[in-house]
Amino acid sequence: MPPQNHPSHPGIARRTAVQAGAIGLLGLGMNHIHGLKAMAGETATPKPFRACIYIFLSGGLGQQDSFDPKPHAPAEVRGEFQPIATSTPGLQICEHLPQLAIRSHLWSVCRSLGHPSNDHSAGHQIMLSGRTELPPGFNPNTPRPQDWPSIAAIANAVTSPRNNLPPAAVLPEQLVHYSGRIIPGQFAGLLGVNRNPWFIEASPFHSTSYGAFPSYKFDHQDRGNKDERHFEAPSLTLAHGMTNPQLTRRVSLLNELEGQSRVLEQAATAARFDRYREGAISLLTDSHVREALDVTRAPDAVQDRYGRNSFGWSLLMARRLVEAGVNLVQVNLGNDETWDTHGNAFPHLKDNLFPPTDRALAALLDDLSESGLLDQTLIVMAGEFGRTPRITLLPAHYKLPGRDHWGAVQSVFLAGGGIQGGRIIGATDAIGAYPVADPQRPENLAATIYEALGLPRTVAWYDEVERPHQVYYGEPIAGLA
Numbered sequence: 401m402p403p404q405n406h407p408s409h410p411g412i413a414r415r416t417a418v419q420a421g422a423i424g425l426l427g428l429g430m431n432h433i434h435g436l437k438a439m440a441g442e443t444a445t446p447k448p449f450r451a452c453i454y455i456f457l458s459g460g461l462g463q464q465d466s467f468d469p470k471p472h473a474p475a476e477v478r479g480e481f482q483p484i485a486t487s488t489p490g491l492q493i494c495e496h497l498p499q500l501a502i503r504s505h506l507w508s509v510c511r512s513l514g515h516p517s518n519d520h521s522a523g524h525q526i527m528l529s530g531r532t533e534l535p536p537g538f539n540p541n542t543p544r545p546q547d548w549p550s551i552a553a554i555a556n557a558v559t560s561p562r563n564n565l566p567p568a569a570v571l572p573e574q575l576v577h578y579s580g581r582i583i584p585g586q587f588a589g590l591l592g593v594n595r596n597p598w599f600i601e602a603s604p605f606h607s608t609s610y611g612a613f614p615s616y617k618f619d620h621q622d623r624g625n626k627d628e629r630h631f632e633a634p635s636l637t638l639a640h641g642m643t644n645p646q647l648t649r650r651v652s653l654l655n656e657l658e659g660q661s662r663v664l665e666q667a668a669t670a671a672r673f674d675r676y677r678e679g680a681i682s683l684l685t686d687s688h689v690r691e692a693l694d695v696t697r698a699p700d701a702v703q704d705r706y707g708r709n710s711f712g713w714s715l716l717m718a719r720r721l722v723e724a725g726v727n728l729v730q731v732n733l734g735n736d737e738t739w740d741t742h743g744n745a746f747p748h749l750k751d752n753l754f755p756p757t758d759r760a761l762a763a764l765l766d767d768l769s770e771s772g773l774l775d776q777t778l779i780v781m782a783g784e785f786g787r788t789p790r791i792t793l794l795p796a797h798y799k800l801p802g803r804d805h806w807g808a809v810q811s812v813f814l815a816g817g818g819i820q821g822g823r824i825i826g827a828t829d830a831i832g833a834y835p836v837a838d839p840q841r842p843e844n845l846a847a848t849i850y851e852a853l854g855l856p857r858t859v860a861w862y863d864e865v866e867r868p869h870q871v872y873y874g875e876p877i878a879g880l881a
Contacts, residue, residue: 449562449776450727450776450777450852450853450854451722451726451727451728451776451777451778451853452555452727452728452777452779452817452852452853453715453718453719453722453729453764453778453780454551454552454728454729454730454731454780454849455731455761455779455780455781455782455813456528456731456732457738457739457781457782457783458524458732458734458735458737458738458740458783458784459520459734459736459737459738459739459741460520460783460784460785460786460805460806460810461739461786461787461811462745462749462786462787462803463511463786463787463809463811463832464803464832465494465745465749466497467493467494467811467813468509468811468828469482469494470830471483472830473831473832476790477791477832479746479791480746481495481746481749481750482495483495484498486500486501487501487502487503488505488821490824491509491822491824493509494754496749496750496754496755496758497754497757497758499759499761499762500758500761500762503762503765503766504822505821506815506816506821507779507814507815507819508814508819508820508822508823508824508825508880509811509814509823510811510812510825510826510877510880511811511825511827511828511835512825512827512836512838512840513809513812513835513841513844514808514809514834514839514840515527515532515785516807517534517785517807518785518805518807519540520540520583520736520737520784520805521541521583521584521585522538522540523784523785523805523807524583524584524585524784525538525547525548525585526585526842527782527783527784527842527845528550528586528730528784529547529549529551529589529842529846530551530842530843530846530847530874531548531843531846531873532841532842532843535547535589535590539584541581542581542582542584543582543583543584543587543589544589545589545590545593546590547584547585547589548589549587549588549589549591550586550587550588550589550597550730551728551846551850552568552586552597553587553588553589553596554591554850554861554871555727555849555853556568556588556595556596556728557862558859558860559727559853559854560727561727562726562727563688563725565689565721565724565725565726566726568598569597569598569599569726569729569730570597570599570600570729570730571599571714571718571721571730571731571732572601572602572631572710572713572714572717572732573601573603573604573735574586574601575732575735575736576606576736578607578608578737583736590863590864590869591861591862591864592863597728598726600634600693601634602633602693602714602717603629603630603735604632605628605629605630607625607629607735608623608625608627609627610734610737610738611734611738611748611752612707612709612710612712612733612734612753612756612757613629613630613710614627614629614709615708615709615756616709616751616752616755616756618748618751618752620737620743620744620748620798621744621798622744622799629710631709632696633693633694633696633713633717688723688725689721689724691724692717692723693717693720695713695716695717696713698716705763706759706763707759709756710734711733711734711756711760712756712760712763714731714732715731715760715761715763715764718731719767719768723773728849733757734753739753742792742797743793743794743799743802744802745791745800745801745802746800761779764779765779765815768816774815774816776816776817777816777817778815778816778818778848778852779813779814779815779816780812780813780845780848781813781814782812782813782845785805785806785807786806786807786809786811787802787803787805788803788805788806789831789832789833792804806833808833808834809828809833809834809835814848814877814880819880820880823879823880825838825840825878825880838878838879840877841874843873843874844874844876846874847872847874847875847876847877848876848877848880850871850872851876855871859871859872
């Protein structure tokens with residue numbers, strides 16, 4: 401009788417087999433081989449992805465001082481900055497955004513988005529969830545399980561994961577007030593903690609100073625606070641020989657995921673538990689993910705283009721994560737209220753905020769455009785509100801004047817994801833106080849993001865008791881395509 405052949409597993413490479421062996425050590429089943437094969441590139445070429453990078457300017461950027469200058473307004477309205485021409489005829493922006501001015505053919509601006517709140521916490525909830533109406537019982541001092549889920553959390557719940565990575569991530573830090581109060585609006589709320597986006601804490605040390613550290617940090621009120629933060633990309637490398645489950649210099653990845661959302665304890669089914677365990681192993685074994693997070697070791701030329709500071713590293717990380725498989729990346733350019741320019745507004749914008757933003761965002765546009773990924777990747781930049789038309793001075797706190805909170809209107813930057821460059825959507829009155837053409841709401845901005853992610857109008861998300869909730873509460877901003 402001829403000898404029988406041993407059973408084989410065609411299509412499984414040696415690297416996958418080694419990883420499968422590691423799976424056994426970590427308490428996972430053989431069903432994870434499929435995910436590892438996908439990471440190893442052993443399946444068919446995936447379809448082109450659709451992604452979004454949502455750049456959030458906590459504190460609120462003044463529209464008159466950035467993308468909607470009013471050079472003919474009185475001095476107390478127009479401010480200290482001069483407008484400059486862009487590569488788009490008829491479009492002027494602030495003189496301190498020269499790199500974006502050169503690239504205006506790649507981006508558009510909506511000058512007419514507003515909502516009714518002038519409160520920081522409410523504004524965060526509104527703009528991060530894309531819903532103007534506040535949730536019942538909203539508490540500005542703390543996130544609540546009854547809050548509307550953030551756009552990032554919804555993307556985490558309803559978009560299909562790529563390469564076993566979390567569908568949505570937030571970086572480089574959570575938005576935490578200098579007092580230690582956590583800002584609502586960032587989390588999954590009614591979706592349940594297991595749908596929180598992946599928070600990548602690359603600058604995990606609490607600070608009372610602001611800006612693109614280490615090069616552009618500042619103190620709003622000149623209180624002399626020290627800022628000893630450094631940008632630390634999370635390490636996903638296990639200790640040598642896997643003798644210690646703790647990740648190098650950081651908590652273990654499984655504990656990180658567990659601490660963020662308690663997924664491993666609260667998963668309702670074994671399948672859900674399995675999904676997050678598989679995602680954790682994917683993060684540990686995927687070299688693309690490790691490279692995406694390790695931005696401070698990027699080639700010198702790349703770091704120089706983006707800027708060697710938290711703004712530049714964050715946008716570089718966002719680009720790499722999108723390429724690695726994350727569908728939506730929220731990038732907080734600065735910790736809570738960094739852009740809250742009540743006073744000392746013009747030197748802070750000119751010297752500390754605009755230079756790293758202009759540089760990093762221009763580099764992001766260049767990279768995505770040159771790689772052919774800009775059409776697939778929507779870039780949005782907004783804050784929780786705009787700033788008052790007239791300049792004010794609060795001498796008890798600030799040496800120089802600034803602008804206060806203004807929910808009625810702000811300018812929103814948009815690029816990629818099928819959006820045509822060089823478009824101006826909407827207009828404000830002569831002092832930049834209210835929309836006078838094409839008024840838009842946060843619901844329209846959220847719908848623009850969801851459409852760019854390829855979500856149908858019928859899509860829904862489900863809360864923890866399986867009640868369906870609609871995703872779209874508005875129409876995408878018209879005139880961008």
